[in-house]
Structures are given as structure tokens and as C-alpha cells.
Amino acid sequence: MASQQQLDAIKGAKVLMVGAGGIGCELLKTLALSGFQDIHIIDMDTIEVSNLNRQFLFRQSHVGQSKAKVARDAVLKFRPHINITAHHDNIKSSDFDVDFFKKFDVVLNGLDNLDARRHVNRIRLAAGVPLVESGTTGFLGQVAVHVKDRTECYECYPKPAPKSYPVCTITSTPSKFVHCIVWAKDLLFAKLFGDKNQENDLNVRSSDGASSSEHTDDIFELRNDEDIDCYGRRIYDHVFGYNIELALSNDETWKNRTRPKPIYSSDVLSNNQQNGNLDKSCSSSDVALVSTMATLGLKNPQEVWNLAENSKVLLEALKLFFMKRQKEIGSLTFDKDDQLAVEFVTAAANIRAASFGIPLHSLFEAKGIAGNIVHAVATTNAVVAGLIVIEAIKLLNKDLENVRMTFCNEHPKRKMLLMPVEPFEPNKTCFVCSKTPLTLEVNAPHTKFRDFIEKVVRAKLGMNLPTVMKGHFLLYEDGNDLDEDERQKYEANLEKVLSKLPSPVIGGTSIVVEDLNQTLSCEINIKQREEFDEEKEPEGMVLIGWLQAPTDTENKASVQNGESTSGAGTDQVMPLEIAEDEEAEVNAVSKKRNFSEISNSSVSHPLTGNDKTSKNKEVILEDEGDDLIVLDHLNSEMAKKKRLV
Amino acid sequence: MDGEELTEQETALYDRQIRVWGADAQRRLSKAHVLIGGMKGTIAEVCKNIVLAGVGSVTLVDDSPVTEESLNANFLIPSDETLYEGRSIAEVCCDSLKDFNPMVHVSAEKGDLSSLSTEILEKFDVVIVSGCSLSTKKAINGKCRKLSKRIAFYSVDCRDSCGEIFVDLQDHSCTKKQVNETVECRLQYPSFEEAIAVPWKILPKRISKLYFATRVIERFEETETRTSGETSLADLPNVLKLRKELCEAQCISESQIPDSLLERLLLGKLEFPPVCAIIGGILGQEVIKAISCKGEPIKNFFYFDAADGKGLIEDISNPNSAS
Numbered sequence: 001m002a003s004q005q006q007l008d009a010i011k012g013a014k015v016l017m018v019g020a021g022g023i024g025c026e027l028l029k030t031l032a033l034s035g036f037q038d039i040h041i042i043d044m045d046t047i048e049v050s051n052l053n054r055q056f057l058f059r060q061s062h063v064g065q066s067k068a069k070v071a072r073d074a075v076l077k078f079r080p081h082i083n084i085t086a087h088h089d090n091i092k093s094s095d096f097d098v099d100f101f102k103k104f105d106v107v108l109n110g111l112d113n114l115d116a117r118r119h120v121n122r123i124r125l126a127a128g129v130p131l132v133e134s135g136t137t138g139f140l141g142q143v144a145v146h147v148k149d150r151t152e153c154y155e156c157y158p159k160p161a162p163k164s165y166p167v168c169t170i171t172s173t174p175s176k177f178v179h180c181i182v183w184a185k186d187l188l189f190a191k192l193f194g195d196k197n198q199e200n201d202l203n204v205r206s207s208d209g210a211s212s213s214e215h216t217d218d219i220f221e222l223r224n225d226e227d228i229d230c231y232g233r234r235i236y237d238h239v240f241g242y243n244i245e246l247a248l249s250n251d252e253t254w255k256n257r258t259r260p261k262p263i264y265s266s267d268v269l270s271n272n273q274q275n276g277n278l279d280k281s282c283s284s285s286d287v288a289l290v291s292t293m294a295t296l297g298l299k300n301p302q303e304v305w306n307l308a309e310n311s312k313v314l315l316e317a318l319k320l321f322f323m324k325r326q327k328e329i330g331s332l333t334f335d336k337d338d339q340l341a342v343e344f345v346t347a348a349a350n351i352r353a354a355s356f357g358i359p360l361h362s363l364f365e366a367k368g369i370a371g372n373i374v375h376a377v378a379t380t381n382a383v384v385a386g387l388i389v390i391e392a393i394k395l396l397n398k399d400l401e402n403v404r405m406t407f408c409n410e411h412p413k414r415k416m417l418l419m420p421v422e423p424f425e426p427n428k429t430c431f432v433c434s435k436t437p438l439t440l441e442v443n444a445p446h447t448k449f450r451d452f453i454e455k456v457v458r459a460k461l462g463m464n465l466p467t468v469m470k471g472h473f474l475l476y477e478d479g480n481d482l483d484e485d486e487r488q489k490y491e492a493n494l495e496k497v498l499s500k501l502p503s504p505v506i507g508g509t510s511i512v513v514e515d516l517n518q519t520l521s522c523e524i525n526i527k528q529r530e531e532f533d534e535e536k537e538p539e540g541m542v543l544i545g546w547l548q549a550p551t552d553t554e555n556k557a558s559v560q561n562g563e564s565t566s567g568a569g570t571d572q573v574m575p576l577e578i579a580e581d582e583e584a585e586v587n588a589v590s591k592k593r594n595f596s597e598i599s600n601s602s603v604s605h606p607l608t609g610n611d612k613t614s615k616n617k618e619v620i621l622e623d624e625g626d627d628l629i630v631l632d633h634l635n636s637e638m639a640k641k642k643r644l645v
Numbered sequence: 646m647d648g649e650e651l652t653e654q655e656t657a658l659y660d661r662q663i664r665v666w667g668a669d670a671q672r673r674l675s676k677a678h679v680l681i682g683g684m685k686g687t688i689a690e691v692c693k694n695i696v697l698a699g700v701g702s703v704t705l706v707d708d709s710p711v712t713e714e715s716l717n718a719n720f721l722i723p724s725d726e727t728l729y730e731g732r733s734i735a736e737v738c739c740d741s742l743k744d745f746n747p748m749v750h751v752s753a754e755k756g757d758l759s760s761l762s763t764e765i766l767e768k769f770d771v772v773i774v775s776g777c778s779l780s781t782k783k784a785i786n787g788k789c790r791k792l793s794k795r796i797a798f799y800s801v802d803c804r805d806s807c808g809e810i811f812v813d814l815q816d817h818s819c820t821k822k823q824v825n826e827t828v829e830c831r832l833q834y835p836s837f838e839e840a841i842a843v844p845w846k847i848l849p850k851r852i853s854k855l856y857f858a859t860r861v862i863e864r865f866e867e868t869e870t871r872t873s874g875e876t877s878l879a880d881l882p883n884v885l886k887l888r889k890e891l892c893e894a895q896c897i898s899e900s901q902i903p904d905s906l907l908e909r910l911l912l913g914k915l916e917f918p919p920v921c922a923i924i925g926g927i928l929g930q931e932v933i934k935a936i937s938c939k940g941e942p943i944k945n946f947f948y949f950d951a952a953d954g955k956g957l958i959e960d961i962s963n964p965n966s967a968s
């Protein structure tokens with residue numbers, strides 16, 4: 001049990017928990033049992049059925065209610081005399097500002113997305129409150145401690161970007177089922193039901209440049225007098241038949257590849273075949289219940305449908321969208337909880353897979369891939385929550401020497417399922433915690449200010465309400481309290497190129513970008529550069545000092561993180577890839593942070609080694625002194641990066 | 646597996662975990678029956694984890710009444726005294742657990758762990774005990790082994806901020822992922838009695854000190870006929886004497902079992918809730934692995950000590966025996 005000193009620290013502590021999901025439920029329970037008396041918990045999400053297998057404070061009857069509030073009530077049942085304050089709100093709300101954070105002794109994160117993690121990291125840095133960060137995926141988990149000026153902050157080292165695939169793999173040469181899913185979701189579904197003004201690469205371009213797309217804009221439109229069944233078959237034949245024929249005409253493409261097989265609806269379905277019985281279950285006015293599986297009598301989501309079944313599902317889903325959900329067409333985006341959308345995407349991906357000789361998958365599997373559903377089990381969350389509390393107690397006791405970053409391994413590493421390592425030191429060039437200026441290489445006379453705001457300020461720096469200043473000159477501001485004049489002025493600025501802004505942003509100048517909500521300010525030095533490599537630097541801008549994790553060389557059409565901020569099912573976002581080859585790992589000569597990734601996000605898994613000569617602090621000595629884990633600091637990695645840029 | 650399908654309700658509820666271990670494993674889980682004895686905080690965690698995972702049934706055995714102490718780390722006991730007064734801790738925990746997952750059958754059985762018959766044990770696929778004496782542990786493990794049916798046996802205990810799990814899966818086959826392929830593996834386990842009889846001298850030098858320290862305390866409680874955890878710092882002189890005897894007999898240095906560690910274990914009657922969560926999480930996962938025959942299980946001890954933060958697997962089996 002804890003010492004008296006520890007108990008006193010626990011009793012007197014005020015703790016902020018962010019997230020009441022998988023880790024959050026476990027954490028709140030363990031904090032309460034451990035004697036914590038004053039806990040605030042923030043979560044904007046409501047409870048869903050798929051949470052119930054691990055978020056054990058919630059019951060079927062709570063579905064739809066606030067996670068934070070229900071979690072609070074459930075814990076008070078076994079610890080009625082402690083104070084738990086539940087906030088059913090977005091952590092990014094301006095209510096949770098620096099002053100709010102300053103009231104707490106420690107912040108504990110059980111979040112499911114990068115965006116919120118960055119936000120918490122920035123505010124707690126400004127407030128000077130230590131943070132325990134956590135994440136799980138399946139059997140893998142991680143707990144990290146972030147103390148200002150002492151250990152790395154959450155953003156000191158890059159977090160891998162979402163997995164993405166080259167456009168041509170998606171549009172022309174899929175080789176894996178996931179490629180078919182991306183095609184079905186981001187291209188076909190988006191084309192038929194989404195915003196018509198969005199760019200879409202659905203139609204393949206043939207080799208000679210003669211595009212099939214002269215008349216394509218209307219190909220996907222339902223014609224005035226067209227019967228919905230005919231429309232479905234026309235779309236079917238176009239994307240699975242005609243487009244494949246067209247692609248086949250380019251012999252060069254198929255030299256070293258298996259040629260796909262065009263599929264026409266008449267090959268698969270008889271011409272006058274009646275599709276499902278629309279009246280059977282679609283009398284329901286509840287849009288959420290509209291489903292082809294119901295009308296077609298397909299019950300098991302784990303079953304793999306054959307080509308004919310997939311074809312029926314596709315046509316039926318298309319029809320149901322037009323008949324039952326007409327109003328949404330033109331504004332739909334794929335949502336993994338939208339049954340009809342999942343059915344459509346599953347069927348379309350499978351038909352395409354059949355065409356390309358790729359094995360078909362069940363709706364259950366397809367949903368997981370399309371929705372980027374994170375694998376989650378209760379046990380890992382429980383373990384991680386226990387580890388968080390242990391680190392939190394160390395922080396409250398100011399026992400900074402002993403804080404650890406811990407990895408939960410699926411397979412033991414040197415006998416360890418739970419592997420503690422010393423925390424990394426802060427990155428001295430981190431733009432978040434060290435306020436190091438960044439450098440932007442850009443072609444100022446040819447780059448729109450809007451691109452800079454979107455691609456650099458929002459996407460890379462993660463700012464939500466940015467302000468951009470050059471000297472005292474305000475170039476851009478975002479927020480609700482702008483008056484109309486200002487808004488118009490900034491709108492106009494967005495359309496200008498950098499060098500034509502009211503105060504020109506050109507090589508040799510510098511600007512300051514701020515997000516007051518995040519209390520983050522950073523200086524960007526501008527460096528003029530004319531040429532950019534279209535493949536490697538497609539944005540036409542290079543931000544130096546900001547580290548992007550290496551991703552696959554593949555790029556472009558990305559699988560979006562389906563869970564996003566309000567994502568229901570995830571407890572993760574810092575999964576780790578674990579090297580399978582233990583020997584190689586132990587003998588690794590070069591020790592560095594190993595950036596690898598799993599799906600939408602991940603964090604590095606440090607390599608271990610036997611380097612006793614390391615003068616680095618990051619050496620953990622076991623009692624015998626002959627068994628040590630060395631985690632090389634990132635200096636080598638940083639140095640390498642610097643050389644690269 | 647037979648072709649029985651998961652129901653729509655099961656698929657929806659277990660969606661996220663089926664994505665981890667597959668529908669086949671989920672079906673096996675739903676047919677498994679688990680017996681659990683000794684309702685302390687760590688066991689409460691284990692129960693929560695396997696009920697959420699969706700095992701077929703969980704049967705709890707612990708006739709002791711709810712005390713101030715049992716409230717310490719056990720979140721299955723509501724604070725309202727009227728809800729537990731006059732009832733056994735197993736009954737109270739049973740009520741809470743039922744709520745966690747309506748698809749799992751949870752019940753409380755009257756009786757004492759040490760007197761469980763082989764007829765009763767035979768109804769189960771997994772037996773987990775906590776807080777029982779050395780002889781009870783040996784006896785139950787022994788009875789499980791006598792049955793023709795293969796029963797997975799686990800014992801688990803937390804003292805202070807240390808935890809120990811013992812695993813006996815007898816003769817276990819499973820599949821595990823290795824790089825990109827799935828391979829079959831087969832493991833032979835010693836019984837608890839066989840494992841602790843392995844001469845200390847032949848164990849690897851860097852074995853967890855918790856292994857030796859726990860054996861000393863366990864032996865001490867046995868010779869003094871104490872119940873598990875019924876110790877205090879006043880016992881230290883006698884425990885140190887016992888350590889000396891055991892270390893001499895086993896030909897290992899007393900420094901393998903530091904005084905400070907023994908002190909912690911003697912004092913640590915109350916479980917440390919974060920360690921309960923960790924040990925209960927690891928054990929919950931082991932039970933799921935054993936039932937589903939998926940993933941390489943722990944062989945055969947697991948240790949966690951919050952003092953160094955390591956979660957270690959130790960293989961304590963005699964290299965000369967068949968196992």
C-alpha cells in the first residue's frame with residue numbers, strides 16, 4: 001500500500017482527467033479506489049453500444065447519455081464521499097483555458113485523438129501542470145509522463161501521419177482490399193452521395209490522355225426521367241465494367257500485373273431480377289434503420305457475400321439512399337455508424353476486389369477498415385489506467401527521478417510484458433515547449449495565404465483559432481468575435497499570394513502565428529525558394545523545425561481517421577509497433593527511436609540494447625547491474641533529420 | 646469450432662474485441678465456465694475483465710462477510726451498508742457483476758475453497774484462486790490436474806504494491822502470431838507444487854526477487870497457520886530466520902531476498918488499487934488467451950512491482966523434468 005506521505009499527497013490532490021472512454025472508465029475507478037478525493041473529468045462523447053464491452057461503468061440503459069456524467073455517478077456508488085466533477089463538454093472549449101488548468105496538480109489523458117492531445121499538451125505547458133499521457137490499441141499500450149523542462153512534451157517528437165496511398169493505386173491498380181475500400185468510400189460513395197463540388201478521381205484517365213471524362217460529370221447524375229433501378233445498373237456498369245475496360249486498354253499498366261476483369265450487372269444479376277423487398281423493413285421512417293441487409297435477408301455481418309450478393313446489396317443501397325434519404329444526397333460523408341453507407345461501401349469494395357482478383361471481405365471486416373475502427377479490449381485499458389495512477393502519485397510526491405514511460409507489450413521483451421523506460425528529455429528545438437522559431441521555405445509570389453493557413457498553420461501546427469502577425473500588423477485572425485469589416489479584410493487576405501499581402505511576407509521576413517486558446521505562439525522565418533519536388537514536396541512549402549514522422553513513401557489519397565474527435569470507440573492513438581525480432585533488437589548497434597506505424601497513428605517503440613558505455617542518462621540499471629535497458633536519446637535521430645533538411 | 650454463430654447482439658456488443666481476437670475466440674469464450682475463489686480487489690478486477698469479455702459463466706466462492714478491509718480495493722461492493730449487511734462477499738460481488746454484462750451468467754456458490762470437490766471442479770474450464778494458503782493452493786491445483794478434463798488453474802495475490810500470478814495450463818496448445826504467419830505452439834506446465842519444488846540454485850540468476858520473497862512469506866504463513874496476508878512487521882525477525890534457513894538449504898545468498906522487500910510484503914495486507922488493476926488486467930488477458938487458445942500464455946509466473954514498474958514473466962520449471 002502507499003506510504004503515509006503518498007496518501008497525504010493523494011488526498012490533497014486535485015486531478016484533471018480528460019476522456020471518459022475506455023481508459024477513462026478504468027482510470028476514474030482506480031483513482032477513486034486509490035484515495036483521490038477531487039477529480040474533474042471532461043468528455044464530450046455520449047455512450048454507444050460498442051463501448052459497453054470495456055467501458056464498464058456504462059450499461060445498455062445509458063446509451064446516448066454523457067460519458068463523463070454516467071462515469072461519475074457509477075463511481076460514486078462505491079466511493080460516495082469523494083468529489084467528482086463531470087464536464088460534458090469539448091476539451092477545446094474556451095472554458096478550459098490556462099487558468100482552469102492551473103487549478104490542478106496533474107492532468108491525466110485518456111484521449112482518442114491527436115488533435116485533443118496536442119491541445120491539452122499546449123495548455124498544460126502554459127499552465128505548468130504535469131501530464132500523464134496514455135494510449136492503447138488491442139494488447140498494446142503506453143503511458144508517458146510529461147513534465148515541463150524536464151521530459152519531452154507530447155509534441156517534441158513527431159507523431160506519424162495517417163496512412164495514405166498513392167492515387168493511382170486507388171484509382172487504377174489496387175492490390176489490397178484496403179485499396180478497394182478507399183476507392184469505394186472516398187471516391188464512389190463521395191461521388192454519388194457527397195458534395196458534388198469536391199474533386200474526385202473516380203474516372204480513370206486512359207494512357208493517351210483521351211479522357212473518358214468529357215461527359216462524366218453527368219454520368220453520375222440521376223437523369224430526370226430515369227428509373228432508379230436503371231440508374232443503379234448504369235452506374236454499376238460504368239464503374240465496374242466500362243472503366244475497367246478503359247483501364248485495360250492501357251497495356252503498359254498491365255505488363256507486370258494481373259489484368260482486372262470488367263464486371264457488368266447483367267453478368268451477375270438476371271435482367272429482370274427483383275431486388276429485395278423494399279416494403280419489408282423500410283416502412284420504418286427511422287432513417288438510421290434503413291438497411292439492405294434487412295431487406296435482402298442477409299443476417300450475419302461476419303459472412304463474406306458472394307459477387308451476386310454484393311451486387312444486390314450495392315444496387316439496393318443505392319436505391320434506398322435515393323428513396324429514403326434523398327435529402328441527404330449531396331452532403332453525405334462516410335460514417336462508420338451509418339449502416340446503409342457501410343453496406344454500400346462493403347459491396348462496392350467487394351465488387352472491385354472481385355474484378356481485381358483480391359479476396360472479398362465481410363461487412364464486419366470492411367466496416368473496421370473503412371471506419372478505421374480501433375481494436376480495443378478492457379484488459380489493456382485496465383493495465384494502462386493502473387500505470388497512469390502510479391505515475392500520477394510519483395508526480396504528486398515530486399518524485400521526478402522515478403517517473404517512467406511504460407510500454408505494454410503483446411509479446412514479452414526480455415521477459416517483460418510491462419516495460420518501463422526512463423522518459424526522454426525535451427527536444428531543445430521543439431516549437432511547442434522550447435519556442436524555437438521555425439523556417440518556412442516557400443515561393444512567396446506564387447503561394448496563396450490561404451494555403452499557408454490551411455496546410456501549415458492548421459494542418460501542421462494544429463492551431464484551431466490562429467492569429468497571424470507580421471510585426472504589429474495583423475494579417476489574419478479567426479474567432480467568433482470578429483466584426484464584419486475584419487472578417488472581410490481577412491477573407492480578402494486569404495486570396496492573396498504571400499508577397500502581395502498588405503505587409504508582404506517574403507524571403508528574409510518573419511511572422512508570428514498564435515493560437516490564444518492554446519496559448520501557443522510561434523515564430524516562422526520565411527525563406528524564398530522557387531523549385532519544389534512535386535512528388536516529395538507536393539504542398540509547395542517546406543516547414544523546417546517541425547518534424548513530420550516518416551510515413552510510407554506512398555502518399556495522397558488518405559484513409560481518414562474515421563473516429564475523429566467525437567470518435568466513440570477508441571481508447572487509443574498512441575499504439576506502438578513492436579519489432580518482432582528480439583535478437584536483432586537486443587543486438588541493435590544503432591539505437592534510435594524507431595518510427596513505425598499502425599494505421600492512423602502510432603508512436604515510436606524504443607529499441608533496446610546492451611550499450612553499457614552510454615553516458616546517456618537513459619540507462620536503467622537492474623539490481624545486478626548486468627541487465628540494462630538503454631534507450632538512446634533522440635539526438636542521433638535529430639541530427640540525422642537536420643542533415644536531411 | 647462448431648458452426649454456431651454469434652448473435653447480432655453479441656456482434657454489436659463485442660465488436661471492438663472481436664476485432665482483436667476474432668469471432669472464433671469469442672465463441673469459445675461464450676462457452677467457458679470460470680470458478681473464482683477469494684474476492685479481493687485483484688479478483689474484482691479479474692472478474693470485471695472476463696465478464697466484459699463475455700465468458701459463458703462466472704461462479705464466485707467466498708463466504709466471508711464484507712469488512713472495512715474488503716472495501717479497500719474492491720469496486721464491486723457498493724458503499725451502502727444495507728446492500729451488503731448479512732451477506733457473503735461473493736453474493737454482493739455477484740450482484741454487481743451481473744450488471745456488467747447481461748449475457749454472462751454470474752452466480753455465487755456457498756462453501757469453502759479448500760473443500761471444493763473434484764465433482765464441482767469438473768464443471769469448470771478455468772479455476773482462479775486468491776488469498777488462499779499454500780496447502781489450499783496445492784490441493785486445488787492438484788485436484789484440477791487429476792481430472793481427465795483439462796482445467797486451467799491460476800492463483801493470484803497482491804501485497805503492498807507487488808503482485809504475483811501463477812499459471813498452470815498443464816499441456817496447452819495454442820496459435821500465436823509470429824511476424825506475418827500464425828504458428829502452433831505447445832507448452833508443458835508444472836503444477837504449483839512441482840514449480841516451487843524446483844531447486845532455487847538452478848534457477849536463472851536474475852530471477853525476480855519477488856519469487857523468493859513470496860515463497861518465504863508463504864512458508865511462514867503456513868508454518869504459523871496464519872491466513873494469507875495475516876502478517877505484520879512484528880513477524881520480521883521470524884521471517885528473517887526462516888529466510889536464512891531456506892537460503893542455506895537452497896544454497897543461495899540471502900541477498901537475493903532483501904529485508905526491505907520482506908518488510909513490504911509483511912506490511913502489505915491491503916492491496917494497492919493500481920496494482921490490482923494491472924495484475925487483474927494481465928490475468929484477465931491470460932484467461933482469455935487460455936480459453937481461446939490464441940496467443941502465447943504466460944509460463945508460469947508473472948510479477949509486477951510498482952517500485953520498479955516492471956511486469957516480468959518468470960519460467961519456474963525443472964529443466965530436467967518432462968516439462
Ligand SMILES: [Zn+2]
Pocket residue numbers: 152153154155156157426427430431432433434
Ligand atoms: Zn516539446
